[in-house]
Amino acid sequence: MEEQFVPLAAQGSGPAHSEADFARLYAQHQLLLTLFRVSAQLAAELGTRDLAPHAIRIIGSALPDIDIVGLWLYSRAERRLQLAAVHSGPEAPVFDPAVAAQLSLRLNEGVVGDVVATRQPVLLPDLVAYQRTLAALEPANAALIEPFAAQLPTSLRVVVLPLYLGDIPVGALELFDIGTGPIAAATDLPLLQAFADQLAVVFRNAQIYAEMSEQHRRLQAFDAVVTAITAASDMPQMLERVLSVTLYVVGAQGGAIALLRETTLQVEVNYQLPTELFGPGRVQGLAVPPVAEVLRSGQPQVELLADEHPWAMLRDGGVEAVALLPLLAGGTVVGVMLLALGGASSSRLDWPSLLAFGNQIGIAIANYQLYNASQRERRQLAGVIESIAEGVIICNRTGDLVLSNQAAELILGRELEPGITMAEFARLLAMRTLDGRLLAVDETPLGRSLHGDLYQNYEVIVTNRSGHDQVISCSGAPLVADNGALDGAVVVFRDMTAYKQHEALRDEFVAVAAHELRAPLAAIKGYTDLLVQRETQRPDATDRDRRGILMLSRQVEHLVRLVDNLLDVSRLDAGRLQLYLQPADLVALVESSIDRIRIGDNNHEFVFDGPPHLHIVCDQLRLQQVFTNLLSNAARYSPAGTRISVEVWTEAISDPHADQYMVVAVRDQGVGMMPDVQAKVFDRYYRANTVTAASGLGLGVYISREIVLRHGGQIWLESEPGVGTTFYVRLPAQATPSS
Incomplete structure (x- = not known):
């Protein structure tokens, strides 16, 4: 006896199922198995190039009742749905790929936009229902789809399924059945949506894989550019290499x-472009508005070559x-790269x-x-x-x-190798003071400059290679960076x-x-003096006599002072100028010096301002010599009729000790x-070169x-040209002789 299949519902309570119900369940079972096989096959195609058209071909082949498959993918950057691929069976109308590339839907636009926005699948039971959805499209999109819709039969059924991965929209899947297959039944929607969910996983993973692959490609290309930059030995070689790498990455011809260069854009390197336009050194081919706009805005542009374009050749x-x-370097345009593109590479x-x-x-x-x-600046500096x-020597902040x-090498008689330290330099030259004391490193010319000293005529003794001593006069200064930090030192000697x-x-x-002249002059x-005394006492002497x-007496006194000054210099050099300190009245010393000058000078007004007395311990004769020198200089370099004033005061102190x-x-x-002139006035034998200069030895x-x-x-001293000069002498009340 033939065994009969009895549904479970027929064995108990509940309504009985017809054979048509069992047939429908069997068809759904078969559909489910088919969809699982397709899902597994698509999951294995993750890295396939052009996955979208490949996937819908697999879907169309696996589901014979589906005549047309359309895949829409959502662009997060543009926030729109793009028709990625369309597959038509042998008997179905074909959707023009060029038209498909132009389609772009907003969310909530048309049935596809509504399905993605609401996340609910839709079954359109006939052609009329499908054509009604076209009215919800933007006119441009409707005009693109209507020629295709006009070819569809009235028996059309369409299923539109949203593709989501969690809350992330991936796109939508459109399934067209131009016959009466069971796949278009409403009861099939849950199975198809389950398949769509699997498909969303596949395409989202494919998107992530593509993004990662693109990022990897970008990193490889960026690494190639960086390698081309770092491996180059000069700028022309670097430009050639980066241009070659970029052309390869982009696929440019x-x-x-x-x-x-200042205000002119000039071609430096060229590959496979006409030299009459873009030869090295050329500027004419770049004189077009788009290039000027790139220089102005710093933004890239793509220039399409029409027949009348200057680059039409x-x-x-x-x-x-x-x-x-x-x-760009720091937001500033330093140049422009031109890439010649074919049709495919430009897109x-x-x-x-x-x-x-x-x-x-x-950069x-x-x-x-x-x-x-x-x-260039270094070469110019070296030339200067x-x-x-x-001699000139320069060290860095650490003294090297x-x-x-x-x-410098000729003066010192030594080769000066860069990198020698300041301590080695001082030890090599045995630097000493003029009295023979070895200098500490901080006392050397470079050491002083590195400590911020600005000095002139610092004299030291050095020993050259032949062992002979030399006296060098040094002037030095610190080198300061733009931020104020010490950057090194320079010494000129x-x-x-x-x-x-x-x-x-x-x-x-x-x-x-001076010694030989002193006796006869005395x-x-x-x-x-005897003649002056006799002449003043002689009754018949005339004013002329x-x-x-x-x-004659004044000229002899002048000669005596000159000789005395020379003798004082020799005593100073020999260290034999002695001070005889004793209590004195500073005010009286100053006033006596004024009186002494006033006797022989009727051309100036001498004014004194100070207290009646100021007690001091000093060498009276030597201080009178100081004041007399300063007063005679003031008279010598001042026009007749002007005032010479002398002021004496005591400095206020807060510490009684x-x-x-x-x-x-x-x-x-x-x-x-x-x-x-002020910087030299205290030098030995220096005399100011002025029109009023009188005789003297300086x-x-x-x-x-x-x-x-x-x-x-x-x-x-303090002095201002055309105004006058003030000399200041500051003395301790209790002088202590200093060598």
């Missing part, structure tokens, strides 16, 4: 790189467009990667330009330094020698050995001459001094300074 080689990529440009290339290349170009500029007759000129030898011979001669002065004798200081100021209304101010310093005091 040719290209060029032009750099901005590129079309002969299959070029349809030229991409203009700005090369597949990866602008994020290209912009990253442009930034990296632009590399700017770095090369800065390096070349710094090298080599042309200086004095970085630069020196040939004059000259050989003073011969000068010192000549100076010693001169001083020796002067000392001998006799002449004695007889002159007295004036002549007095003039501190030393008391007194100040004497000698102020004139003379010609004044320029800053360069020793008075020098000796005055030495006397004041040996009293433990200070002397300085």
Whole structure:
């Protein structure tokens, strides 16, 4: 007896199922198995190129009742649905791929947009229902679909399924049945939606895989550009390599790189582009508005080549467009890369990667330009330094020698290798003070400059390679960076050995001459004083005779002062200038000096301002010599009829145990001094070169300074050209002799 299949519902309570119900269940079972097989097959196709058309072909082949399959994918960047692929069976109308590429739906636009927005599948039972959905489309999209819809039969049934992965929209799947197959029944929707969910996983994974592959490709391309930059030995080689890499990555047919030279864009490298337009050094081919706009805005552009375009000759080689990529360094355009593109490559440009290339290349170009500029400046600096007759040495912030000129090596008689430390430099030259004491590193010229000292004429003794001592005079300064930090030091020096030898011979001669002249001058002065005394007492002496004798006496006194000054200099050099300290009245010393000058000067007004008395311990004769020198200089360099004022005061002190200081100021209304003269006025034998300069040896101010310093005091001046000069002498109340 044949065994019969009895549904479970028929064995118990409940309504009985017909054979049609069992047939429908069997069909759904078969559909479910088919959909699972398709899902498994699609999951294995993750890395397949052009997955969308490949997937819908598999779906169309696996589901014979489906005549047309359409796949819509959602673009998160554009927030629209794009028709990614359409597959038609043998008997079904064909959807034009060119038209499909133009379709783009908003969410809630048409039945596909509604399905994705609501996440609910839809079954359209006939052609009328499908055509009704076209009315909800934007006119442009409706015009694209209507020719296809006109070919569909009235027996049409359409299922639209949303593709979601969790809450992430992936797209939609459209299934067209132009017959009466069971796949289009409403009861099939849950099974189809389950399949759509699996399909969403496949395509979302494919999107992630594609994004990762694209990111990997970008990183590889970026690494290739960076490698091309770092491996180049100079900028021309770097430009050639990065252009070659970029052309390969983009798939361009040719290209060029032009750099901005001041205000002119000039081609530097060219590959496979006409040299009459883009040859190295050319500028004419770049004089088009799009290039100017890229330079102005820093934004890339794609220039389509029409027949009348200045670059239309590129079309002969299959070029349809030229991409203009700005090369940026810190937001500034330093150049432009031109990429000649065919039809396919112009639509597949990866602008994020290209912009990253442009930034990296632009920074590399700017770095090369800065390096070349710094090298030019370094060569110019080296040329300037080599042309200086004095020796020049420069060290970095740690004291290591970085630069020196040939004059420095000639003066020192040694080769100065860069990198030698400051301590090694001082030890190599055995640097000493003029009295023979070895200098500590911080006391050397470089050491002082690195500590921020700005100095001139710092004299030290060094030993050259032959073992002979040399005296060098150094001037130095710190090198300060833009942020104010110490960046190094520079020292300029000259050989003073011969000068010192000549100076010693001169001083020796002067000392001998002064000693030899002192005795006869003393006799002449004695007889002159006797003549003055007799002439003033002679009753019949005329005014003319007295004036002549007095003039003779003053000239003899002047010669005696000159010789005395020379003798004082020789005593200073020999360390034999002694001070005889005793209590004195500073005010009386100043007033007596004024009276002494006033006697022989009727052309100036002398004014004194100070207290009646100020007690001081000093060498009275030597201080009178100081004040007399300052007053005579003031009279010598001041026009007749002007005032010479002398002021004396005591400095206020808050500490009763501190030393008391007194100040004497000698102020004139003379010609004044320029800053360069002020710096030399205390030098030995220096005389200001002015129209009012009188006779003298230039020793008075020098000796005055030495006397004041040996009293433990200070002397300085303030002067303004055309206004006058003030000399200040600051003395302690209790002088302590200082060597």
